Amino acid sequence: MLFTSDDKKLRSVLHLAPEDNVVVACRDLKPGEFFEIVGHSPVKLHQRILIGHKVALCTIKKSEKIVKFGMPIGSAAEDIAPGNHVHTHNMQSDYIPTHTLESPRTGPEVL
Amino acid sequence: MDGKFLGFRRSDGRVGIRNVVVVAYLVECAHHVAREIQLPFRERDVHLIGFPGCYPNDYSQRMMHTLCTHPNVGAVLLLSLGCEGFNRFGLEQHIKKSERPVETIVIQENEGTPQSIAKGRRWVEEVIAQMPQQPDVSASLSQLVVGTICGGSDGTSGITANPAVGNAFDKLVQLGASCIFEETGELIGCENHMQGRAVDPDLGSQIQLSMAKAARYYKTLGYGSFAPGNADGGLSSVEEKSLGAYAKSGHGKIHGLLKPCDQPPQGGLYLLDVVSDGEVRFGFPNINDNAEIAELIACGSHVILFTTGRGSVVGSAISPVIKVCANPETFQQLRDDMDIDAGRIMYGQAELAEIGDEIVQKVLETAKGMHTKSESLLHQEFIMTYKSFTPIGPACLPIPQSP
Numbered sequence: 001m002l003f004t005s006d007d008k009k010l011r012s013v014l015h016l017a018p019e020d021n022v023v024v025a026c027r028d029l030k031p032g033e034f035f036e037i038v039g040h041s042p043v044k045l046h047q048r049i050l051i052g053h054k055v056a057l058c059t060i061k062k063s064e065k066i067v068k069f070g071m072p073i074g075s076a077a078e079d080i081a082p083g084n085h086v087h088t089h090n091m092q093s094d095y096i097p098t099h100t101l102e103s104p105r106t107g108p109e110v111l
Numbered sequence: 112m113d114g115k116f117l118g119f120r121r122s123d124g125r126v127g128i129r130n131v132v133v134v135a136y137l138v139e140c141a142h143h144v145a146r147e148i149q150l151p152f153r154e155r156d157v158h159l160i161g162f163p164g165c166y167p168n169d170y171s172q173r174m175m176h177t178l179c180t181h182p183n184v185g186a187v188l189l190l191s192l193g194c195e196g197f198n199r200f201g202l203e204q205h206i207k208k209s210e211r212p213v214e215t216i217v218i219q220e221n222e223g224t225p226q227s228i229a230k231g232r233r234w235v236e237e238v239i240a241q242m243p244q245q246p247d248v249s250a251s252l253s254q255l256v257v258g259t260i261c262g263g264s265d266g267t268s269g270i271t272a273n274p275a276v277g278n279a280f281d282k283l284v285q286l287g288a289s290c291i292f293e294e295t296g297e298l299i300g301c302e303n304h305m306q307g308r309a310v311d312p313d314l315g316s317q318i319q320l321s322m323a324k325a326a327r328y329y330k331t332l333g334y335g336s337f338a339p340g341n342a343d344g345g346l347s348s349v350e351e352k353s354l355g356a357y358a359k360s361g362h363g364k365i366h367g368l369l370k371p372c373d374q375p376p377q378g379g380l381y382l383l384d385v386v387s388d389g390e391v392r393f394g395f396p397n398i399n400d401n402a403e404i405a406e407l408i409a410c411g412s413h414v415i416l417f418t419t420g421r422g423s424v425v426g427s428a429i430s431p432v433i434k435v436c437a438n439p440e441t442f443q444q445l446r447d448d449m450d451i452d453a454g455r456i457m458y459g460q461a462e463l464a465e466i467g468d469e470i471v472q473k474v475l476e477t478a479k480g481m482h483t484k485s486e487s488l489l490h491q492e493f494i495m496t497y498k499s500f501t502p503i504g505p506a507c508l509p510i511p512q513s514p
Contacts, residue, residue, distance in 0.1 A: 025266075051438060054345060066347075069354045071350075072350070093350060095300060096299070
């Protein structure tokens with residue numbers, strides 16, 4: 001289930017359940033880095049991804065469920081390409097809208 | 112592991128792991144005097160708690176009754192202004208019945224601030240001298256109540272610290288302890304799974320009702336239990352946060368549903384419903400993490416396992432708080448505040464079960480008297496607000512009370 005894709009032996013991402021269409025960054029990931037999950041095509045990152053944040057493992061169509069821990073955690077608000085950051089800008093809760101503050105860490109310029 | 116330690120015996124048969132003198136103000140108007148009394152003793156296990164409101168409220172009265180007779184509490188000093196709505200007579204009687212030393216200082220009847228402070232400090236000094244300093248009754252982990260809470264969650268919480276606490280909970284329940292997880296508003300989306308874990312169908316239905324109440328409450332208030340920092344840390348929705356939070360409960364059966372101040376009747380895993388009953392009033396169910404911690408303690412928790420990703424630094428009055436840090440970057444930043452580095456799981460440097468064992472070991476060390484990081488740093492946060500609950504029914508505790 002866990003996949004290590006880094007030369008430094010520090011794993012880069014976690015694929016938490018086989019049915020998940022996102023992976024979670026295990027450390028600060030840089031644009032240009034690759035990761036590969038068995039059974040899926042290799043994915044190249046186009047943006048910086050902070051630890052704990054999610055990345056699309058495959059193409060996720062608008063309205064499709066985002067699946068993490070094997071469970072739906074919301075729906076895509078737009079089409080999401082593999083390697084893209086999956087967060088409040090392109091997905092939404094199926095329960096209660098998410099409240100955020102504008103912060104330099106979530107602003108698009110550093111993503 | 113034999114899981115044995117020495118505790119403080121209480122008249123109700125429970126065992127404390129600390130011998131705290133509580134100084135409690137019964138209205139905000141008595142807060143300053145209470146704090147002035149407590150401050151010189153704050154390194155000697157004298158803790159400040161209180162209720163700010165002037166209007167009477169059954170919940171806050173019951174909270175004070177249970178907190179002042181908590182097994183970690185050895186004596187209580189009550190501070191009243193004199194004209195507030197809180198029933199100080201009922202509270203004092205309740206504490207007296209528990210055979211703890213108790214004194215009430217009414218500021219209006221003691222020549223005001225300076226005399227009340229002087230009298231209070233004298234009383235605390237005398238009571239500390241009288242109280243046993245060393246625990247002397249043999250106890251085991253099976254007698255402990257352990258609560259858990261997550262605060263400042265991020266995208267690592269649900270992967271490292273929360274499932275590690277779940278692992279520790281499974282082990283503690285095996286050893287006979289009572290474990291409590293809570294904040295139904297932060298479990299929205301997990302209701303069907305929790306129902307399936309209930310020891311019987313009626314309890315499962317009760318859990319569904321509590322969850323529906325939580326969802327309705329937060330929807331009316333317009334915000335989920337989700338802070339901007341959660342999003343900074345990579346969480347995108349309340350259900351994502353819920354799934355992560357839910358991992359703290361481990362994999363065992365759920366033995367009962369409690370409301371604040373209810374005591375687990377015997378060892379097992381319990382869900383604490385913290386959302387007020389009836390119409391939506393008094394605002395958010397818990398305005399911050401310490402409001403939840405106070406309720407876990409009111410349910411008898413001797414120790415609190417606090418998981419954090421972003422990095423909370425709080426502790427609590429009355430019961431020690433063990434910080435389990437989910438995020439390895441946060442651990443580096445806040446290492447003086449953190450007891451357990453669960454973020455090693457993120458780097459592949461530790462397995463969940465190892466961290467689970469570390470947590471159980473830390474609970475035992477804490478029960479033996481070793482101070483947690485937040486205790487050493489004198490974090491003694493406490494807060495209580497207005498709430499309203501109807502009593503739980505028999506379906507909530509399907510296992511009969513052990514003799």
